[in-house]
Amino acid sequence: MREADHIDYHIADLGEAWGIFRDGTQIGVREHAADAIAFANFFADRETLLNRLPVRVTADVHLHRELRALRLAA
Template identity: 65%
Template sequence: MLPHTIEYHIADVGDAWGIFREGMQLAVRKDPADAIAFANYFADRETLMSPHPVHVMADVHLYRTLQEIRNAA
């Protein structure tokens, strides 16, 4: 049997980015980099406390936003 994977997900929630753990919203951040940092911090912490694998994922809107930021740089 495959182990349960804990998922953190970053999604566009209008004018901000929602950070979700297993479907439950944990936080909202205005800046996409802050949303990524927040999700990564908690996912990294959880890898130390849990025997389960942890993944951080994002919706397509975040990927597009990051591409726009890269193109503008």
């Protein structure tokens, strides 16, 4: 088995909520996109202090669309 070269936090649309995943394992659910982003970023930031691997936060296409809609509404 190959060692991971980074730690991945991913935010994905679950229909009525946003799922937050760490390396493919779901670790949280948030109703609002901003809360999901804050949750993922908090744990990713904390992970940088505990681990020597690079950490990244990614999102599915649905979150990108949601963010565009929020920017237009602002």
